[in-house]
Amino acid sequence: MTPERFEYVAPASLDEATSTLRDLGDEAKVMAGGQSLLSLMKLRLASPRYVVDLGRVPALNYIRDEGDAIAIGALVTYAELKASALLRERCALLPRAASVVGDVQVRNRGTIGGALAHADPAGDLCAAVLALDARLKLVSTRGERWVWAGEFFLGMYASVLEPDEVLAEIRVPAIAGWRCAYLKAARRPSDFALVGVAVRCRIDGRACADLAMAITGVSDRVFRARSVEEALNGRELETALIEETASRSMDGVDVSGDIHASSEYRTHLARVYVSRAIRAVGAISGPPTPSV
Ligand SMILES: Cc1cc2nc3c(=O)[nH]c(=O)nc-3n(C[C@H](O)[C@H](O)[C@H](O)COP(=O)(O)OP(=O)(O)OC[C@H]3O[C@@H](n4cnc5c(N)ncnc54)[C@H](O)[C@@H]3O)c2cc1C
Structure with missing residues (x-):
């Protein structure tokens, strides 16, 4: 399929991009890596009259040390997140999640800003930024x-972004030395998550502290696993507690079913991956988990 006719606009600065969006109103759509937008346009599920390409705004491409935080420009690609020595050392969850997105082409073109603005309910980075x-x-x-990331996602492909707004920067906490994991179950390595679990925590003495977990692929949006956080924070990560917590982690969650996985199977998978993710940050080897 080919997209409907559209006009291509390439602002050279963020100011120019926002004035263009103001002037063109609802008929314009921002494009970053194009990995989601162009697919939608080719399928004619989106037919914007104007495509405003952010790709010529170099000021949106940076990863900067800001002391207790790391500032990331919206145009930074998955590949750049994965390769960033600063992020690997001080916020390893983000490069880990970025490294399992799609395939090499998608990771070379897709951007963090586009990934979050798209608000895919199975988005890997959506879970990572929520847990962070x-x-x-x-x-x-x-x-x-x-x-806050927790206020940003409103539902399936919906966020608080207004049509005239550009997501310009993402700030993640600098948490060098913290433990983190991103575990993803997908049918094939380059597929979207059937379940993705992002988790980070500190170990304080023997107890786990500041544990935050976010889950993607399971429901109509990414969400924080509050029951897991409440059950584990301040406690020692022992096998019995982990299994008990994971077994109840999907209680009250409206788990999606589709052609890739029934709701029952996805619930099972989510519990298994929650357990694995906790054991990963607790450095606990557990009983063999069912293969998925
Ligand atoms: C084959 C394939 C496999 C994929 N696999 C995965 C996967 O495993 N996991 C995963 O998470 N994703 C996956 N994706 C989606 C991929 O992550 C996209 O790159 C991402 O969703 C969009 O990023 P983008 O930069 O390409 O944005 P675009 O496609 O350019 O834009 C996406 C949306 O965000 C808006 N937008 C983009 N940037 C901004 C901004 N800065 N401010 C405001 N609005 C903005 C656009 O208007 C559009 O609505 C896959 C895509 C493909 C094609």
């Missing part, structure tokens, strides 16, 4: 505002 309590900077000609 990241802050997102949204910019328009009306000014800028910061939102």
